[in-house]
Amino acid sequence: xxxxxxxxxxxxxxxxxxxxxxxxxxxxxxxxxxxxxxxxxxxxxxxxxxxxxxxxxxxxxxxxxxxxxxxxxxxxxxxxxxxxxxxxxxxxxxxxxxxxxxxxxxxxxxxxxxxxxxxxxxxxxxxxxxxxxxxxxxxxxxxxxxxxxxxxxxxxxxxxxxxxxxxxxxxxxxxxxxxxxxxxxxxxxxxxxxxxxxxxxxxxxxxxxxxxxxxxxxxxxxxxxxxxxxxxxxxxxxxxxxxxxxxxxxxxxxxxxxxxxxxxxxxxxxxxxxxxxxxxxxxxxxxxxxxxxxxxxxxxxxxxxxxxxxxxxxxxxxxxxxxxxxxxxxxxxxxxxxxxxxxxxxxxxxxxxxxxxxxxxxxxxxxxxxxxxxxxxxxxxxxxxxxxxxxxxxxxxxxxxxxxxxxxxxxxxxxxxxxxxxxxxxxxxxxxxxxxxxxxxxxxxxxxxxxxxxxxxxxxxxxxxxxxxxxxxxxxxxxxxxxxxxxxxxxxxxxxxxxxxxxxxxxxxxxxxxxxxxxxxxxxxxxxxxxxxxxxxxxxxxxxxxxxxxxxxxxxxxxxxxxxxxxxxxxxxxxxxxxxxxxxxxxxxxxxxxxxxxxxxxxxxxxxxxxxxxxxxxxxxxxxxxxxxxxxxxxxxxxxxxxxxxxxxxxxxxxxxxxxxxxxxxxxxxxxxxxxxxxxxxxxxxxxxxxxxxxx
Numbered sequence: 087x088x089x090x091x092x093x094x095x096x097x098x099x100x101x102x103x104x105x106x107x108x109x110x111x112x113x114x115x116x117x118x119x120x121x122x123x124x125x126x127x128x129x130x131x132x133x134x135x136x137x138x139x140x141x142x143x144x145x146x147x148x149x150x151x152x153x154x155x156x157x158x159x160x161x162x163x164x165x166x167x168x169x170x171x172x173x174x175x176x177x178x179x180x181x182x183x184x185x186x187x188x189x190x191x192x193x194x195x196x197x198x199x200x201x202x203x204x205x206x207x208x209x210x211x212x213x214x215x216x217x218x219x220x221x222x223x224x225x226x227x228x229x230x231x232x233x234x235x236x237x238x239x240x241x242x243x244x245x246x247x248x249x250x251x252x253x254x255x256x257x258x259x260x261x262x263x264x265x266x267x268x269x270x271x272x273x274x275x276x277x278x279x280x281x282x283x284x285x286x287x288x289x290x291x292x293x294x295x296x297x298x299x300x301x302x303x304x305x306x307x308x309x310x311x312x313x314x315x316x317x318x319x320x321x322x323x324x325x326x327x328x329x330x331x332x333x334x335x336x337x338x339x340x341x342x343x344x345x346x347x348x349x350x351x352x353x354x355x356x357x358x359x360x361x362x363x364x365x366x367x368x369x370x371x372x373x374x375x376x377x378x379x380x381x382x383x384x385x386x387x388x389x390x391x392x393x394x395x396x397x398x399x400x401x402x403x404x405x406x407x408x409x410x411x412x413x414x415x416x417x418x419x420x421x422x423x424x425x426x427x428x429x430x431x432x433x434x435x436x437x438x439x440x441x442x443x444x445x446x447x448x449x450x451x452x453x454x455x456x457x458x459x460x461x462x463x464x465x466x467x468x469x470x471x472x473x474x475x476x477x478x479x480x481x482x483x484x485x486x487x488x489x490x491x492x493x494x495x496x497x498x499x500x501x502x503x504x505x506x507x508x509x510x511x512x513x514x515x516x517x518x519x520x521x522x523x524x525x526x527x528x529x530x531x532x533x534x535x536x537x538x539x540x541x542x543x544x545x546x547x548x549x550x551x552x553x554x555x556x557x558x559x560x561x562x563x564x565x566x567x568x569x570x571x572x573x574x575x576x577x578x579x580x581x582x583x584x585x586x587x588x589x590x591x592x593x594x595x596x597x598x599x600x601x602x603x604x605x606x607x608x609x610x611x612x613x614x615x616x617x618x619x620x621x622x623x624x625x626x627x628x629x630x631x632x633x634x635x636x637x638x639x640x641x642x643x644x645x646x647x648x649x650x651x652x653x654x655x656x657x658x659x660x661x662x663x664x665x666x667x668x669x670x671x672x673x674x675x676x677x678x679x680x681x682x683x684x685x686x687x688x689x690x691x692x693x694x695x696x697x698x699x700x701x702x703x704x705x706x707x708x709x710x711x712x713x714x715x716x717x718x719x720x721x722x723x724x725x726x727x728x729x730x731x732x733x734x735x736x737x738x739x740x741x742x743x744x745x746x747x748x749x750x751x752x753x754x755x756x757x758x759x760x761x762x763x764x765x766x767x768x769x770x771x772x773x774x775x776x777x778x779x780x781x782x
Contacts, residue, residue, distance in 0.1 A: 147207050230277055243262050251364070263365075265369075273394065307348060331372075408439040431486060564589065579622050598641045604650040608652065689738065
């Protein structure tokens with residue numbers, strides 16, 4: 087049926103549930119579509135549905151009519167319109183700027199009519215009885231994006247046994263009694279349960295896990311029994327237990343007697359469900375491993391269904407749902423927005439769309455007289471949510487799964503990094519190429535390179551490269567400072583490592599950057615006082631090549647002391663590339679000078695090529711310090727001589743004086759050490775006499 091509307095513009099496409107209610111059909115029903123004889127409407131009378139109160143403003147008829155011209159309708163149809171002046175409305179319907187349902191009470195002539203410019207429109211503020219509440223339609227599958235596979239499974243598992251129990255009887259099997267939905271917060275678990283209840287026509291019994299607990303003896307179990315009894319009496323029913331882990335945690339880990347009794351009571355009630363498919367229990371949790379294993383066996387929660395973070399297509403569907411009533415500008419590209427929202431769950435995308443609309447509102451607020459009773463319809467029609475509004479909103483909305491570990495993205499670009507041409511190319515191949523052109527690896531029959539290990543003298547740009555990756559890759563970025571993971575409590579450091587990788591897998595594509603990795607992954611077996619570090623290394627090894635897939639998760643690590651890092655981490659398959667960030671040559675030093683002086687007012691006597699010649703063995707951080715020190719010397723001249731700061735230039739003598747003060751931070755012995763390390767990384771087997779002494 088939706089295919090009938092596929093050619094229409096997005097805002098002309100009617101809400102799916104309203105379309106089905108108007109047609110009197112449900113999902114899965116077969117319909118026959120014939121061309122109707124439609125006459126021009128002379129008069130159409132509209133009224134709010136039961137449960138709402140609308141006070142129409144003086145310009146309401148013109149505004150509503152403008153939206154309904156060239157639309158077909160007949161008596162009893164529901165027409166969603168945008169209304170700006172709304173008095174008080176029932177729960178669930180929003181004030182001005184939101185789609186509001188109106189019911190067609192009468193048409194002249196009767197039957198199917200087309201609303202045209204000459205149609206006389208009448209608005210009745212009194213609600214009409216006999217049509218039922220529009221809210222009866224509840225939440226439908228059309229309001230859930232990115233979960234097509236899960237919806238199909240739930241229809242087979244829950245709807246089919248309720249509507250056609252004879253199928254299961256003929257097969258000689260019992261339908262599932264329970265379904266457990268699990269996944270990160272905000273992915274739509276509760277929404278999905280409500281949609282299933284609504285679409286199947288079942289009674290919906292909601293249990294908020296924490297609220298069922300009671301301090302009085304036996305009261306918690308009594309409430310559970312009462313809800314299950316009501317569900318049986320009013321079958322078909324769906325019992326939905328939200329935050330199941332709060333009332334059904336593992337009994338061996340529970341200290342309170344009340345909690346243990348509640349788990350036992352829930353097990354007993356699930357075993358007591360005998361009616362064939364007419365009472366189904368659904369549970370939802372974001373802590374699947376915290377639930378008592380006795381609940382997770384077949385016969386209780388028969389099906390476990392992951393509601394994960396949506397992929398690109400899922401995000402596009404969700405964006406389409408949350409923007410369908412928005413006046414979008416022509417430059418808004420939902421496909422592009424779905425590419426920019428890696429790791430966003432449904433709740434994040436809703437917040438993102440709402441924030442974009444708020445940005446639009448802030449742009450138009452100066453034109454509005456908010457003290458007036460009505461906002462002119464011209465301004466309301468003019469309001470458009472633009473691509474720029476979405477871009478600004480994206481800066482303020484982060485993926486909820488990453489809020490504990492997400493850093494504020496730096497604005498470092500590849501162009502801000504002078505030299506390091508080979509290193510930048512290799513890192514782009516590892517991080518950006520699999521995201522932008524994954525098909526090239528498939529064509530060549532290989533898997534993308536996985537992880538990259540950066541090492542080199544201090545100041546060569548290891549952390550700067552990580553910042554550029556975070557800014558340029560488009561992937562989510564988690565920065566882990568080595569010492570932050572370590573804890574004095576047994577098992578906490580390993581748990582922190584597991585949590586970082588778990589979150590990265592949730593919001594993939596994601597880059598994890600371990601800065602100063604030598605502090606958390608030192609060589610094992612070198613002392614008795616580093617048991618914590620050894621366990622952390624073991625956990626890192628498990629995460630990097632363990633049983634769980636690391637699809638679209640890239641790990642970067644950096645250190646200036648590679649000989650301290652456990653060698654087991656650095657083999658191919660864990661860190662596929664070890665890249666030495668060498669001291670820059672003359673050409674690269676010139677690039678770095680140009681980057682750090684591009685905003686400086688330079689005197690004509692400053693020759694950057696000459697400075698590049700003078701700065702052999704200087705690394706990028708040294709050159710930045712020279713430029714900064716030269717500018718400070720110029721400022722000192724201004725302050726001491728009373729010169730005009732706007733006329734002052736940084737001169738050659740300032741650079742030469744800075745060179746006298748700042749010496750290179752890397753000497754030949756240091757570079758020999760890193761070059762030897764590079765040879766040892768390339769050679770595979772370490773050429774040492776003892777069995778396990780590391781790289782020294």
